[in-house]
Amino acid sequence: MTTTLNRPSASAHSAPKRALIERLNIFTALALGVISAVVVWRLALQFLPQDSEEAIFFNREDKITLLSMIAWFIGFMVGIGALIGPFRWVMGKDLSHDENMFYAGKDLGVKRYFRYTTDHKVVGIQYLVVTVVIFFIGGVLAMLIRTNLGNPEGGWIHPQAYNAIVGTHGIVMIVATIIMVTGPFGNFIMPIMIGARDMAFPRLNALSLWLIVAAAAPILWGLAIGGISTGWTAYNPLASQAPLGQNGYIMFICIFAISTMVAGANITTTVIRMRAKGMTWNRTPIFIYGVVASVALALPAFPVFFLSQIMSAMDRAIGTSFYDAQHGGSGWLYENLFWLMGHPEVYVILIPAVAALMEMAPVFTRNPLFSFNLAVIGIAGISGLSALVWAHHMYMSGWAPLLNIPFMLTTELISIPTGMLFLVLIGTLWRGRLWVTMPMASVFALLWNFMIGGVTGIYLSDIPADAFLHGSMYVTAHFHYTLMGAGLTGAIAALVFWFPKMTGRIFDAKLSWISFWMVQIGFQIAFIGMFLVGLAGQPRRVEGYAETFNTGNMVTTGGAYLIMAGMLVLLYALIHSWMNGEKASMNPWHSKTLEWTVANPIPLENFDVLPTVTTDAYGYGKEIR
């Protein structure tokens, strides 16, 4: 990408005054959160009236639990300093320039990573760490599930604990995959890639990150009080009747939904309003399209999810009956609300990961991105159609059978724009001079995994086939092929690709290769085995199974252990490379997007002079490598 300089940088800033904002950090947040929760819990125990004799469920305990979790949330956000800006604005004493610089983490060193810091690069790194931690928790739970399923009769883990582990694994991994690309790379890389000094709303940026941290406590808390016994979908009225741990799910989703909405508004505004001069839509990198499509899908989807959980909380805690058919509600209401979020969410996860790989493919093939317009149309087509397919999850639920065929049609139509993205990737690879790095190999892995995930998905979109396959391990294998085989593969490639820019060091190449092959081989073993037992009829979310499924499950468990080992190698490589890795040059991949034009370490405001863009980012010839 060709750039010219067009205006001077901001002036130097003086040292900040000492103030309350200097004293707030993650530790004050944890302390205030815990204190708030305990105080409200004690008060609620003291003053909330007992349930009447006729109460069907433990409404009082639900009220107490929810109130305590809300208190935790508010206490944590106050403790981290999220409300200082709005409070000062309301009081007519908005933050001074020095205070804003302090918020941005200027001259704070490592401490800025433990604070409510507004610099998008710090937020990106915080997102990366949070994502890794969430994946670690979800991965541990996955291994418990697979270990228990190594034996037909289960029995290692108590069935109730198994249900809680499956539900928590599901929702934790969904959240991790939603944020795995747009969180770290959408925050760190995206603003620099479009030539901006920061996000449009830096405080909202920090808010979206710390909301996710605040949301972690309720779900872990919920594990200790009965867990999520409903699976990650938390269907009602089952969820209304579930143990107290279900309140953790409700709070987790509500807080996470706010985070997603805030991040969506911020990213969309940033891209629309803050692209560098000359960066027309035709010159905007494809990764930006992926990130914007992802958050644009999330913007209408997550308020619906939020609403579904508010109603679930009300059914549990104050005896409303939104989802209780006995009193005029409907379980189908929940199913619709859930899947109005649930299916676009699949593409919220997938699109940025695929777009990241589309960004890398030209770099490592030294070819222009094949048919940029087709890529944009593909992303737009998937985004548009994904809002019209939700009820294919409800073919067998009995809701509106006449709509099954239209939903089958829209679902199968979505394979057309998906195919366009395949064409773009294959066209980019065609006759390229491949620089076979781990991110490059990930493009091939994505094509393979996404092909299997996509083709098996077509069978699930077909009503007669779905009648047999729904609720089976086949479904589980299908969505792991798409979300993990395609999505997570793209995210890990993005980590290795942008690691030099984010940390100033090269990601250990040998270890990344070792991890890649362990994970990809383990993945095929694990999930092809799961497809086979699913086709044979093994139901999902069940602790034990008939002996006839034993061999397939043993294979899957073996594959899962290989994935685990590969992921731990990746974790080690991440830490090792960050601490001791080879120092990176400014542009080790010879890429043409703007983020590679800034020095390592990146200055606080990214560019001394904002760039002007005069060409697209994919003008690669074949003469260099």
Place this chain on the structure above:
Amino acid sequence: MFKRLVGAIATIAAGSLFIAGVGIYVASAKNDDRVLKARADGTMVTSKGTLPHFTLEMQVYPDSMFGGKGPDGGAHPDWVAYGDATNFEVPANSAITITVTNYDGGESLNNDFFGKIRGTIDGTATLNGKTITSVPADAVGHTFTVHGMANGQDELFFSVPMRAVPEEAMPDEGYTKTPNVTVFTVITGDAGEYIWNCEYPCGDGTIAKFGHAMSTMGYMSGHFNVVKA
């Protein structure tokens, strides 16, 4: 390279140990690992010939403040529970006479199916000494139901309802002095591992009263293992 390799292997080992630790902790959270074994009591003439005879005695309490869970009721003192143990071991190919003393009240079954006695010798039991074949669905306190497992072992299914203690006979404190005693005999096949549970919705506020005590081993469900004699 050697240092990196050692580091990677050490990370795999540490991660595996961590996962194993979490798994062991979760697995150890099972309730009630005590096993009550049937006692030999001569032989019994049955339709399958003369079989070794064994007896097993258990109780149902409105709370868990008894026996193995201790005077404080363990983790969930308010939960209804079978006792003194909830894991049972009986010999294979034998007649097992089970005596259940029910100290708890009740309301109504969701499914009348479980009001009828099934799978016992002659499909009968005795309730306070009188022979019965069923208990009215609105007078059942609990059931003792063993389900066959579809994994190759002999099928074993029996379900016996326990009559509820009338509300007026339930004291405010302590246990009723007039519990209902149900006695029935079943014949076991070859060795196998089975799960028993109560089919009366007594789990209180969760999952349509099938949660809590109903879905936690050690209260209203447990193991019923048939072992080689």
